[in-house]
Amino acid sequence: MNRSVKGNFITRDHPYVFLGGSLIALLGLSLLAGEPHSLSFLTDNLPGTLCRIIFWGFLALSALALVIKLTNGRNYRSTFLCTPRMRLISRWFSYFVVLACLLALLDRGLLQLVYTVQTCMQLEKNPQDFGSSMIYMSVKSKDILLAGVWTTVRIALLGTTIAFVLSIFMVFLRIQEPDKRDNDFVKALKWLASHFSRFYIFVIRGTPMMVQALIFYYFGFNLFKRTNMSVTEINHIWSFFISGLCTVSLNSTAYLTEVLRGGIQAIDRGQTEAARSLGMSNWQSMIKVVFPQAVKNSIPAIGNEFIINIKDSSVLSVIGVMDLMYATKSVSGIYFRSLEIYCVAAILYLILTWLSSKLLQYLGKKLDTPVKGIPSSN
Amino acid sequence: MDECVLKIEQLEKSFGDLHVLKGIDLEIHKGEVVCIIGASGSGKSTLLRCINLLEEADDGHIWFDGQDLMDLNVNLNALRQKIGMVFQSFNLFNNKNVIDNCTLAPMTVKKVPKAKAEEVAVRNLKTVGLSDFIYADSTRLSGGQKQRVAIARALCMEPEIMLFDEPTSALDPEIVGEVLDVMKALAAEGMTMVVVTHEMAFAKEVSDRVVFMDQGVILEQGSPKEIFGNPKNERTREFLSRYLEDKQE
Numbered sequence: 001m002n003r004s005v006k007g008n009f010i011t012r013d014h015p016y017v018f019l020g021g022s023l024i025a026l027l028g029l030s031l032l033a034g035e036p037h038s039l040s041f042l043t044d045n046l047p048g049t050l051c052r053i054i055f056w057g058f059l060a061l062s063a064l065a066l067v068i069k070l071t072n073g074r075n076y077r078s079t080f081l082c083t084p085r086m087r088l089i090s091r092w093f094s095y096f097v098v099l100a101c102l103l104a105l106l107d108r109g110l111l112q113l114v115y116t117v118q119t120c121m122q123l124e125k126n127p128q129d130f131g132s133s134m135i136y137m138s139v140k141s142k143d144i145l146l147a148g149v150w151t152t153v154r155i156a157l158l159g160t161t162i163a164f165v166l167s168i169f170m171v172f173l174r175i176q177e178p179d180k181r182d183n184d185f186v187k188a189l190k191w192l193a194s195h196f197s198r199f200y201i202f203v204i205r206g207t208p209m210m211v212q213a214l215i216f217y218y219f220g221f222n223l224f225k226r227t228n229m230s231v232t233e234i235n236h237i238w239s240f241f242i243s244g245l246c247t248v249s250l251n252s253t254a255y256l257t258e259v260l261r262g263g264i265q266a267i268d269r270g271q272t273e274a275a276r277s278l279g280m281s282n283w284q285s286m287i288k289v290v291f292p293q294a295v296k297n298s299i300p301a302i303g304n305e306f307i308i309n310i311k312d313s314s315v316l317s318v319i320g321v322m323d324l325m326y327a328t329k330s331v332s333g334i335y336f337r338s339l340e341i342y343c344v345a346a347i348l349y350l351i352l353t354w355l356s357s358k359l360l361q362y363l364g365k366k367l368d369t370p371v372k373g374i375p376s377s378n
Numbered sequence: 379m380d381e382c383v384l385k386i387e388q389l390e391k392s393f394g395d396l397h398v399l400k401g402i403d404l405e406i407h408k409g410e411v412v413c414i415i416g417a418s419g420s421g422k423s424t425l426l427r428c429i430n431l432l433e434e435a436d437d438g439h440i441w442f443d444g445q446d447l448m449d450l451n452v453n454l455n456a457l458r459q460k461i462g463m464v465f466q467s468f469n470l471f472n473n474k475n476v477i478d479n480c481t482l483a484p485m486t487v488k489k490v491p492k493a494k495a496e497e498v499a500v501r502n503l504k505t506v507g508l509s510d511f512i513y514a515d516s517t518r519l520s521g522g523q524k525q526r527v528a529i530a531r532a533l534c535m536e537p538e539i540m541l542f543d544e545p546t547s548a549l550d551p552e553i554v555g556e557v558l559d560v561m562k563a564l565a566a567e568g569m570t571m572v573v574v575t576h577e578m579a580f581a582k583e584v585s586d587r588v589v590f591m592d593q594g595v596i597l598e599q600g601s602p603k604e605i606f607g608n609p610k611n612e613r614t615r616e617f618l619s620r621y622l623e624d625k626q627e
Contacts, residue, residue: 180434181450270469273432274528278458278535288482292473336421 010095013087018062021094025055025062028101031108036113042107051100058097061090097283101136126335134340148327149348151241155316156309159248159258160256164302166249167256172286179282199256199298204254206276208314213247217319220246228366244321248313252305259301263294299367314349324348381408382441383539383570384429389438391424395427398424399435399592406539411571413581413602416591418616422574423466425591426543429572441527444539446610454535459487462532466544468524470516474504476527477512480534495534505562526560533564540564542573578621582606590614 014020032042032052042048069076080086120127120136128134138145174197176190204212220243222236267290275285314325328345332338384406391399398421406412414422427433429440431447431454440447442457471479480499484490490498503509506526511519516527525545532540543560546554558580565571565584575581581588581602588605590598590613598611609615 183452222426268467270465270467274463274469274531275483277430277432277458277461277463278532279455279457279487280483281455284486287487289471289473293461296473335600348492 006116014091017087017090017094018065021058021090021347022062024094024101025058025097028097028104029055031101031104034108036108037112039111039115040107041111049104051103054100054368056326057091061093063085065090068333126337130340134335137331137335137341138344141334143325144327144330145324145344145348148322148324149352151321151327152310152313152323152325153352155241155248155313155321156306159245159252159309159313160302160306162245162249163252163256163305166253167260170197170200170253170257171260171264174201174257175264175286201254201257204251205258208315209247209251210252210318213316213319215242216250217243218248240320240322241314243312244316244323245321247316248309248339251312251349252309255308256302256305259298259305260294263298263301264290266297267293296367300360300364303364306360307356310352310356311349382406383408383410384572385439385441386425386429386440387426387441389428389435389437389440391421391428391433392497398594399428402438402594402596404589404596406570406572408570409568410587411529411565411573411585412587412589413579413585414572414574414589414591415576415617416580420591422591423543426463426541426572426574429541430458430463432463433581443495455487459535460485460538462535462540464525464528464532464540464542464545468521468528468548470519470524470527470531472517474516476508476514476516476519479516480531481525483531485536498534499530502533503527505533506530507556513585520553521549522556525549529557529564536605539570539572542571542575542578544574544579546575561616578606578618590617592617 028051032048032055036043036048042051065081068079072079076082081090082310086324114193116132117135117139120132121139123136126136176193178187179188182190188306217238217240220238221234229237271289271293272285275289276282280288313323316323317326317329320326324345328341332341335341382405384404386402386404388400389402390397402421402425404412404425415424416422424433428435429442429447435448438448443460445452445457447454447457471482474482476532477496477499480502481492481495482492484495484498485492498508499534500512503512506529508523508530509527511527516524519527529540529545545561546557549557554577561571561573561580562584573581574583583602585602587599588602589596590605590609590611592613598605598609598614604610605614606618609618
């Protein structure tokens with residue numbers, strides 16, 4: 001085959017023009033076979049007919065090519081279909097097929113969606129059709145859902161930030177190791193600090209966040225109850241949101257502590273040795289040399305923790321935090337439809353995590369620390 | 379050269395079952411350049427690391443500045459300020475540029491004002507021939523440049539003694555020279571230096587005394603002329619002859 005590799009995609013010669021073009025033509029025809037809606041511009045009018053002619057014409061040409069190929073076998077290349085002029089014509093023909101198919105996609109895809117949304121907004125009753133119902137419910141209850149999204153984002157953002165601050169404190173406790181030169185009191189203190197941190201991480205990582213959320217909520221509630229406050233007052237101070245935020249913060253603290261500890265351990269021992277050899281104390285070398293490097297290396301993992309919190313904060317709906325999950329449950333209760341609205345929730349969560357991971361990738365690039373993909377849950 | 383800066387007595391160190399230092403006695407005098415040579419695993423580096431307590435020795439005494447470093451109540455950070463150390467793997471602070479590497483310790487430990495610390499740092503960087511790299515990122519330097527920054531960094535603390543732990547072993551042969559030149563200049567200025575090295579030519583040329591270590595003991599020590607010219611110990615002779623053979627190949 002005398003295919004030239006030069007030139008761009010449009011001007012270059014391609015193999016499988018008939019096969020690929022036919023598939024696209026079939027797709028276009030199947031799109032156009034669907035019922036037109038009021039916004040359609042490809043109906044039985046001139047453009048619509050033209051598109052159909054292009055599709056059918058290309059299919060006919062391809063069928064002809066197939067017949068010639070089958071009858072001629074190896075001599076196919078010497079038939080008129082393989083002359084340079086014919087190749088050029090069939091290639092350009094296929095581009096028109098693609099163009100027509102794109103138009104069909106716009107018409108029966110995008111405009112169809114716009115049309116469905118428009119009609120759904122005017123509907124009085126939840127439609128039976130799956131897609132329409134999804135759109136109907138999300139449009140009708142967009143305020144509830146958006147409030148849920150906003151709460152989820154706030155909890156994840158605030159929770160991760162608070163957890164980061166706490167984990168810095170916690171990791172300093174975690175890495176304390178009694179030294180031969182410390183006096184007994186300091187030795188005991190260091191042992192206590194390190195073991196407290198270990199125990200905290202052991203408990204938090206070993207229990208589900210849903211259980212933690214319930215325990216924190218009722219613990220706080222009972223605590224306030226001792227002050228003889230009324231239930232309304234307690235709910236005002238120790239609100240679902242606050243207790244949920246505490247849960248996420250304290251939960252993430254355990255994970256971020258381990259992240260930072262890993263970051264600190266990954267720093268070459270030589271960095272500390274050099275600092276100590278210059279007369280800097282253990283604390284000084286940690287603060288000035290090791291910790292800044294450890295935090296920088298941990299930035300991707302800290303970002304991951306944020307994305308995990310977007311997803312995992314959904315369990316907070318059990319204590320009544322009005323996050324996206326809670327909002328979805330409410331909507332499902334209003335309309336008595338579950339599958340459709342949970343799919344909407346999934347899409348919204350996906351958008352949130354996708355956007356955050358893109359944002360983190362961008363920030364990571366700026367800080368020279370690469371981040372990839374959406375992390376798995378804790 | 380009579381004033382004894384550092385005196386090591388009966389130093390013992392084990393890593394688990396491995397007995398690395400078996401009763402080391404060594405005196406370092408003011409202004410003296412002592413090279414410690416010996417096969418890998420003979421305890422040279424461990425000895426050096428024990429001197430400023432990066433490794434804690436099990437037993438013995440290290441007298442420095444009138445105090446025993448092995449005493450558990452001694453202010454270690456204060457004494458370490460006076461003992462400069464240069465590592466095989468440079469260990470520059472990766473999160474700091476060249477000048478901040480040099481000023482960090484004087485500013486945090488000695489509380490030297492920033493301007494003064496930078497002035498000293500620039501002077502020391504000039505001594506090691508790096509005045510063009512003052513604001514360079516420390517991770518982007520070549521090995522030889524990194525090691526010279528490490529030397530300047532140690533000098534900024536104005537130490538009484540400098541320890542060099544195989545300072546040229548991680549460098550390729552072509553740039554070993556630039557680091558050795560800096561060390562020679564330092565020796566010429568009268569700095570007290572303890573150098574663990576495999577650079578026999580350097581030991582021969584620069585040192586006042588050569589110490590040969592083998593299997594955790596000091597087998598022989600003396601002037602470079604004695605050690606290289608007429609080693610008394612059989613093991614020393616064997617080590618040096620093998621080294622010379624390698625050189626000739």
